[in-house]
Amino acid sequence: MTLQQLRYFLATADQGSFSAAAAGLRLAQPSVSEQVRLLEAELGVALFVRAGRTLTLTEAGRTLRRHAGRILAAVDDARTAVAEVRQVLTGTVTLGVFGTASYYLVSEVVEGFRRRHPGVRVRLVG
Amino acid sequence: MTLQQLRYFLATADQGSFSAAAAGLRLAQPSVSEQVRLLEAELGVALFVRAGRTLTLTEAGRTLRRHAGRILAAVDDARTAVAEVRQVLTGTVTLGVFGTASYYLVSEVVEGFRRRHPGVRVRLVG
DNA sequence: TAATATTACGTATTACGTAAAGATT
DNA sequence: AATCTTTACGTAATACGTAATATTA
Numbered sequence: 601m602t603l604q605q606l607r608y609f610l611a612t613a614d615q616g617s618f619s620a621a622a623a624g625l626r627l628a629q630p631s632v633s634e635q636v637r638l639l640e641a642e643l644g645v646a647l648f649v650r651a652g653r654t655l656t657l658t659e660a661g662r663t664l665r666r667h668a669g670r671i672l673a674a675v676d677d678a679r680t681a682v683a684e685v686r687q688v689l690t691g692t693v694t695l696g697v698f699g700t701a702s703y704y705l706v707s708e709v710v711e712g713f714r715r716r717h718p719g720v721r722v723r724l725v726g
Numbered sequence: 727m728t729l730q731q732l733r734y735f736l737a738t739a740d741q742g743s744f745s746a747a748a749a750g751l752r753l754a755q756p757s758v759s760e761q762v763r764l765l766e767a768e769l770g771v772a773l774f775v776r777a778g779r780t781l782t783l784t785e786a787g788r789t790l791r792r793h794a795g796r797i798l799a800a801v802d803d804a805r806t807a808v809a810e811v812r813q814v815l816t817g818t819v820t821l822g823v824f825g826t827a828s829y830y831l832v833s834e835v836v837e838g839f840r841r842r843h844p845g846v847r848v849r850l851v852g
Numbered sequence: 853t854a855a856t857a858t859t860a861c862g863t864a865t866t867a868c869g870t871a872a873a874g875a876t877t
Numbered sequence: 878a879a880t881c882t883t884t885a886c887g888t889a890a891t892a893c894g895t896a897a898t899a900t901t902a
């Protein structure tokens with residue numbers, strides 16, 4: 601089970617069609633079909649009932665649909681959370697330091713900070 | 727971002743080492759390193775600070791760790807839920823039918839049922 | 853020097869697209 | 878006939894392992 605497969609499955613379930621889902625995902629239909637087929641194979645259940653050209657979700661399909669939505673939402677949350685941290689920890693900090701022994705005193709702290717936050721540029725101004 | 731990458735990342739964070747994580751996952755170290763590196767590249771943030779041979783999670787890494795745990799748990803939930811449905815909908819139903827016109831009457835219902843639950847074997851006994 | 857991480861590179865897997873066939877309305 | 882799905886197959890991307898290099902305790 602991959603996130604990609606869950607996305608393709610969800611798009612197909614939403615659209616009720618492989619071709620429509622593929623169009624929305626800007627992919628060829630067979631690619632979408634294949635991934636859904638692989639997902640079904642791994643889970644050991646049919647997710648759709650193919651009756652002619654009409655697709656219907658099975659019970660398993662409806663179940664997975666709910667869970668897939670949750671999973672993909674959690675992935676988006678993760679992205680957002682990390683992006684926010686990156687935002688915060690990607691800038692420049694300018695530090696004014698006065699007094700002779702000061703460099704010594706701050707160097708240790710600054711080094712530790714730099715190690716933990718490599719994305720932040722630390723400028724020391726004497 | 728793939729589930730695989732999240733698994734490798736989580737294992738590495740838990741073990742505090744690429745080699746230990748790789749051993750646990752029964753993979754070669756470079757494979758694990760590479761996937762984590764790709765994950766960092768996609769997110770645009772370092773997840774670990776490489777200080778010598780010691781790995782430490784960055785702020786972004788700690789954030790992702792929490793979310794990754796949630797995501798992978800949600801995936802397990804999905805698997806379990808689908809497996810339960812499969813369990814229920816993979817058996818044999820034997821239906822005793824009496825009376826002359828009965829087959830006609832039930833056939834429509836049975837066909838609909840079969841369509842919705844292809845995993846269930848339906849036996850009709852006259 | 854023993855243990856760990858990174859880099860380099862070849863191989864095997866796999867995701868994708870195009871093309872063709874099958875099926876249904 | 879037109880639309881959709883599946884099958885078949887070749888190609889490109891990529892995940893993996895082995896080997897070599899670098900780095901540190």
